[in-house]
Amino acid sequence: METNNEKKWNSVMITVLYSRIDYVFGIWYKPKVCYLVIVINEVAHGQTVNKLVYRDITSFNYCVRYTNKNHSIGCTSKYWRNVGVLHLVESFSDMNKLATSKLDIDYVPLMTPKLFNLDNVNFLMSKRKIAGIIILGANDTASDDKEIPDGMYVDNSQYQSCKRIEWNPHGSGMLYKSFDFPIFRVYMEDDIQRLKQCYLKHNMPTSKGELIYPLCAVQMGDFMFTPSNTEVCMRRNIAGSLTSGGFCDPLGDSNVWSTLYPMNNPLKERELIIAAAQLDSISQFYNFAPGTDNDASGFITLLSAAYALGKAKNSNKLTKPKKPIMFAFFQGESWDYIGSSRMDWPANITLKNIGQFLELRQVGLEDEKSLWAHFDPSSGDKSRNDAFFAALVKAGTGAGVNISKASNDLPLPPASVQRFLRKDSGLSGLVLTDHKKNFTNAYYNSHYDSLNQVMDKLSSQGLRDPNSLSKHLTRLATTVARTLYMLASDSNPTPDLSKITADEDMTSELLHCFLQNASCTLFQQVVSNSNAKNLPSSAYPRMVGVSQSPNQVTNLTNHLMMYFTGNQLADVTKQSNCKSNTSDNSAYNYLWFQGQDFKNVCYRGTVYYSPAVSPAFLLKDYKSKNYSTWAESRWQSVDLKMFLVPNPSLQTHVSSDYIRRYYRLCCTCHMCGC
């Protein structure tokens, strides 16, 4: 395979023909002659010139552009793509060499993950024209998010100044920077070696420190359509819809919420008990946000807790508690809380009905061998908060989870509940995390927040068992399920908590399905048999995406909640009958999927979607102070190609960019053979 390509790359045919004609006609005729050579070659060999000139690099993640009310973040290339000469940066001395290079050309640094941080990138940008950055592989280093994620304290002078907490001291804020060049992360070893070899073969300076053409270069295409901010973009979406197509789309998807039992009666004040988690994560690279500790640990724990409660309910081991229990999964929380700021409650619920709100955020690790309960210092009823915490500690003790209370004067860490407390400070909001103060997870909102990384961290905390994460989350799921039931039954009747226990097999299956392989047994069970074939053997990306295309993670969460907390209707055997009939309570939803024995079954339950698109886009208030205005740019194609670039003096007499592209292509045919 490799040798065959090598032959094409060094096409003898082209070299011989071209060098002779070149000799006769001289430089001025090169373009025309080159086209002739191209035509001859196409006819004779049936291979495209594109393949001869360019080497495609296909295994990469890329950085795209997002906008909000003020600015844009992320990356974009120029329309005609960016071209730069490769320069390997594996150490600080390499970086200095690049900074002091005498050649005035555009560079593309090939950086190791360790050196790829904001300081180094800024240093290189200040010294050189950077046409793009390629990161080689991925092993370690830093969080992309800024140091203090925004929340309810934005307008609070006290917490904005002296009491301001740097939750994420590892954060570089790179995620929120705007770059006018593409940043790609190449991850396959083959492609990494190809880039390195090309650099070593062509771009090493001579003993005098000079570079000799042709040089190994890359062309990076990552052109983003969106203008400078969301307001302009949404305006142009309409103004240019006929001739220019769309420029950007609002971020968003759907929230999933469900209740353990149908909620028929009107709710009393402060009666509802909510357990919530977020479904999405972000990183600097598009659709590459493993978010294992960030969001997966929380929503998988919550799913596992729902499974425990649903199983106990359906086997009639539970008496229906006095108060209703609700599960909520919010989407788009990473982008200034899209899901929780939108949450459309059903008509019979207002914020006044919410008593306790338990949120799980970053619960995969531990800090000082404990998990930490955070309350907002200025909201909630003191006695209700204390009872809430006491119930959690009691359940935790029973399940083997240490839970401590974070310092009273700390504000809440970033959490969805902040959006509800902003509107109604009467409810008791508890955020359960794995950090006492600063984040334990050094990879908050970064593509390094992977399953392996969390496992490594756990083993460094003394948990060497390979199942440590699923064991930890299972214990926590038991804790959460029992806490909810305790709160809901209000100790009357005194609940028998031992009947509610989370299942470790289920937790590890959920981890496997969401983080490694979506075509797992559990996911197959909760989709219809035609959809089961479409499940990929990799993890579904958990970035929220745009509202036009439904997020599969949301869908699967909805189906799983139905599977866990709903009832199978044994007498329904046809998909067309799997819907509410008139005599039924219309509050139910129905789903048709394969089920435990893969026989296609009908499930009925109280599981719902609610839209998770920021209210700013409903109100058309793209300068909104209160709501998220994040939108994702559209783009057409993203590509990375490696080629040899000839001496610029051969290119200078062609001024137009467009012609130069083709001219370069021609020159390169010649140089390929050199």
Added chain:
Amino acid sequence: MNLEKTTDEEKVNVCRLYTNPVGFLFLPFAWVINIVWFYKYAFTTPPFQGQAEIKKYVIRSAIGTIIFLIAFIIWNVEFQRNRQSWGAIGDTLSFVIPKGA
């Protein structure tokens, strides 16, 4: 219409018509056509009844064309330069909005 075969009177009428009002309709193309058609009769052919009038209309067409072209070019340059900073108005006036920032 073959101008060679029309009467002088008719030529004057057509020329006047093409200067005003038709000339204002397809700025500045009708004026340019007017100049091309009648330049010969206004300046190079032997004098005839109404030639002075045709000359007047051709010159007016030429002046109109030049003024219009200057205005058009100035507008175009200003529009292209300021389209971004005009905000919503700039976008509404654009037929094709370029992609990117």
